[in-house]
Amino acid sequence: MGPLEGIKVIDLTSVVMGPYATQVLAEFGADVIKIEAPAGDLVRAIGPARHSGMGPMFLNSNRGKRSITLDLKTPEGREVVLELCRSADVLAYNVRPAAMARLGLSFEALAEVNPRLIYAGLYGFGQNGPYAARPAYDDLIQGGATLAHLFRLSGNEEPRYVPTAISDRVVGLTGVAGILAALVARGRTGRGQRVDIPMFETMVQFVLSDHLGGLSYDPPLDGGGYARQLSVNRRPLKTADGYICALVYTDEHWKRFLTALGEEEKLSDPRFADYVGRSVNIDHVYGWMTGVFLTRSTAEWQALFEEIDVPAMPLHDFDSVLRDPHLTAVDFFVRVEHPSEGALRVMRNPVALSDTPVTLPGPAPRQGEHSRDILRGAGLSEAQIDSLFEKQVVRGL
Template identity: 65%
Template structure:
């Protein structure tokens, strides 16, 4: 039983930001009920599939959930959702708040059904500014939070987005913290709450924590930016046969590293002698390191850096990371049998607890796989469920042959 055992989460989110957050709650033991529209979560269609609607991005963001299909445009579908709300602990959504209001599912309406509920909205922009009603996606928020500008500034190239859904996942993880804080506050106060998690503000705070720099001060001391992170030489070092990721960072690292490679004299150079000196001359410092690393193989450098206690990691690709010895030893990756998809590779939750032990993961569900089960638990009789299914107000996954 995980630390959130007994917590019921209604997950109205789709695509990635919300599902990533609700999966984390499910990983911690919450009963997460994924409310899907008849057309299903769009992310089901992303990537190669064995069966329609079960793509890899969906599989990796929707474990530990049950799926129910309800058409909320029909009165009986909304009525079913309201019945589920009555005993839920959390309701999550990631459409614009205006859309929830049009459905009659604004915070006031939901709290009238269940005053104890934590009503969590993950959306683009804070609701007290001119962008409040705008739609938002990861790429747009990365741009607004300066990430493509910083990439261009660091590389001298064209602006680019980070090649992962960084904003979705960071905002999703931020939402987990906000939801857990609200549940804790509910224990003390006896009332639920509304928590808004805007993408734009969250990501601007995340990025500018590093890069506001001299713009922190009035008048500004510089044009902003963390020089070390923006150095064009800050990248994996080329070795004689590949690449390695190493960070010779503090004074201890530098003395140990230079001693290991017979370059102790560099510590007499003001550009290398102190952290402040290295920071002021970071492009030169990284350039010197790059020239040193080119002289030996990756395996040689791994042994040298290990002995010198200088931080380093391999530069993995998408295949080699699967064989990383640390991840293998910790059981991070495993292959499980999905009832409809056959053998699939999955990643375990990184966190562990001394006393709370989450149950074995529930695999990502087929669309509507648990519709009948969830409605039965909400008090619907079998004939009522049959009527909802016949009317198209609810839907359930068809029977499947074992993969």
């Protein structure tokens, strides 16, 4: 039994941020009921696929869920959601709160149906500010939270986005934390509550925890930014035959590293002698390392770092990471058989719990695959279910 066994989640989310959060809940053992509009979740169509609507981004953010296709814009569709929420523990959504209110699915409306319900919204902006009604996507939030600006500060001519949906993933995990906190509180009070997880505020905190720097003080001590992370030379180090990722960080690391290279005299150089000196002269330090690393192969450097116990890793690409010996040893990538998509490679949840193990959840669902079963579980009769299908309020396989 997973740690969330017995918890029922009504999942009204789509695209990446919300589905990623609810997949984590499913991996922890929750029963997640994914409600999709007739058009289906947009990410079903992203990436190569064996069958329409079953693309890899969908498969990797919706495992372990049951799917029902439901038209929420109809009165009957709303009534189905209310019925599902009567016995649910969590409802998660990632449209703007005003859209939920227009559907008649506000926190107040659902709290009347089930006062124990955790009502969790993952969306763009806190509702007390001027941006409240704005739409938001990962790219926008990366720019607003200064992530794109960091690229310019670190030597790029133009600002850039991180080439992964980092805002969606970080906010999704923050949403998981908020939902779990609300469930713990409910265990004490017996009451559900509204949980709001705004993207913009979450990502500004995430980024500026490193980079607020001297702006933490009033008056400011500097213009902000963590010098080591922003150094133009902070990057994988080119070796004689490839690249390596190494972080010679602490004073003890530097002592062992310079001694191994026969460069002990640098230990008395104020630019290398201690953490403060290296921080002030980080561009010089990293520039020197850039030249040094060209003198040996990647394997030679990796062997040296293991010998002197300094952190280092190979620079992986999408192919080589699949063959990483550590990930292989811990069975991180697992081959499974999907009932419609055949053989798939999936990733385990990395969290390990000793008493309530996190196991692989079931496969990502086909759209509407479980519509009838979900409605039966909510107590609807076969006649009621047939009527909903005839009116196309509900659809399924």
